[in-house]
Amino acid sequence: xxxxxxxxxxxxxxxxxxxxxxxxAGVVPDELNRQCEALPRGGMGDFVQTAEFRRGVLLNPAVAxxxxxxxxxxFMVPTMAHHHLxxxxxxxxxxxxxxxxxxxxxxxxxxxxxxxxxVEIDDGPTMVLPGSQYRxxxxxxxxxxxxxxGQLSLTVPAGTVVLTRYGIWHKAGPKFNPRRxxxxxxxxxxxxxxxxxxxxxxxEIPSYRQPQxxxxxxxxxxxxxxxxxxxxxxxxCGLDETATVDHxxxxxxxxxxxxxxxx
Amino acid sequence: xxxxxxxxxxxxxxxxxxxDLSESDLQQLETLLAEPVAExxxxxxxxxxxxTNMCSAIASWALFDPSQREAQADQLVAxxxxxxxxxxxxxxxxxxxxxxxxxxxxxxxxxxxxxLHPFSDTDNSYLxxxxxxxxxxxxxxxx
Numbered sequence: 001x002x003x004x005x006x007x008x009x010x011x012x013x014x015x016x017x018x019x020x021x022x023x024x025a026g027v028v029p030d031e032l033n034r035q036c037e038a039l040p041r042g043g044m045g046d047f048v049q050t051a052e053f054r055r056g057v058l059l060n061p062a063v064a065x066x067x068x069x070x071x072x073x074x075f076m077v078p079t080m081a082h083h084h085l086x087x088x089x090x091x092x093x094x095x096x097x098x099x100x101x102x103x104x105x106x107x108x109x110x111x112x113x114x115x116x117x118x119v120e121i122d123d124g125p126t127m128v129l130p131g132s133q134y135r136x137x138x139x140x141x142x143x144x145x146x147x148x149x150g151q152l153s154l155t156v157p158a159g160t161v162v163l164t165r166y167g168i169w170h171k172a173g174p175k176f177n178p179r180r181x182x183x184x185x186x187x188x189x190x191x192x193x194x195x196x197x198x199x200x201x202x203x204e205i206p207s208y209r210q211p212q213x214x215x216x217x218x219x220x221x222x223x224x225x226x227x228x229x230x231x232x233x234x235x236x237c238g239l240d241e242t243a244t245v246d247h248x249x250x251x252x253x254x255x256x257x258x259x260x261x262x263x
Numbered sequence: 264x265x266x267x268x269x270x271x272x273x274x275x276x277x278x279x280x281x282x283d284l285s286e287s288d289l290q291q292l293e294t295l296l297a298e299p300v301a302e303x304x305x306x307x308x309x310x311x312x313x314x315t316n317m318c319s320a321i322a323s324w325a326l327f328d329p330s331q332r333e334a335q336a337d338q339l340v341a342x343x344x345x346x347x348x349x350x351x352x353x354x355x356x357x358x359x360x361x362x363x364x365x366x367x368x369x370x371x372x373x374x375x376x377x378x379l380h381p382f383s384d385t386d387n388s389y390l391x392x393x394x395x396x397x398x399x400x401x402x403x404x405x406x
Contacts, residue, residue: 146325174349216322
């Protein structure tokens, strides 16, 4: 059995429930960053399953501790990843999420962005919209959205991994220079029923406290956000057994933690 | 009106008062009127308001400006999603409300219709209430 310790507390999990992301800044070793930075664009093939990549990125304690907190024991570890590489200047992507909406209250899928190099504002940083992970939309029908109050450009140091709830709206931001800007994307999945087994200050499960109101929401949307996040918090604590929705991508792109032979 | 013709009119009124207006002035006007005039283009501005009330705060905005595309044509990359040059993201709302945009000369061409607005009492979906505005101009820019 491979053991990973959860690293988040109640407050941090509530913050994730609201925002939909956690940033592990500058946690991957420089040597591995340099190796990954030089990779060609596209699928990363067997490199994802090397001991070095697993140790330095996928099971890096600062990354895997978040995954363990949000997805429970024996989570599915990625066996596939994709290197999104930009070189020339460009206007940026349109806001979107990948694939189909996973619309349930649960957290079953963490989609991660790993940046082997530092990303500044003119390097075309990934942009995310905090709190958008629960919005049910046709992604092609939001392609005309541009600036949104509260949007976040992920300007990060080299070796940063951003873990997101699948479904968060994101896009490659506008890029002004010819520097390589790579982002390696991969996903973890849940295998166990949720329970509040991260380090907690008390045995009693606290009520959900909304840490922020996103600046773009309307009055009634703020009420819905509060309600939705409360249910997600309760789901993560094992108090809400409402069925959640995923689309089975885990079957082809990840392996249970306990099936790994770690060296 | 063409700015050069406006200037001609101002000058000619002064000359007329002084009795100095001449045939050559009329020839100059003819020349000005024969010059090609830049065609105004339609700029489109999406503003997402926090309610159907035109005085509500703005949550999101997007400008589609054909003059920007033409001015930046030499910087474009073939694969650009928008065939546009990059511009920095902004958190500075261009207008505090729809009314401010209308006051600045934007004309509303589509209003949100409440019966078409996606509604669920439990889940959020698209951003606020989308108004589409236009401005016809030979220039460009949001203001």
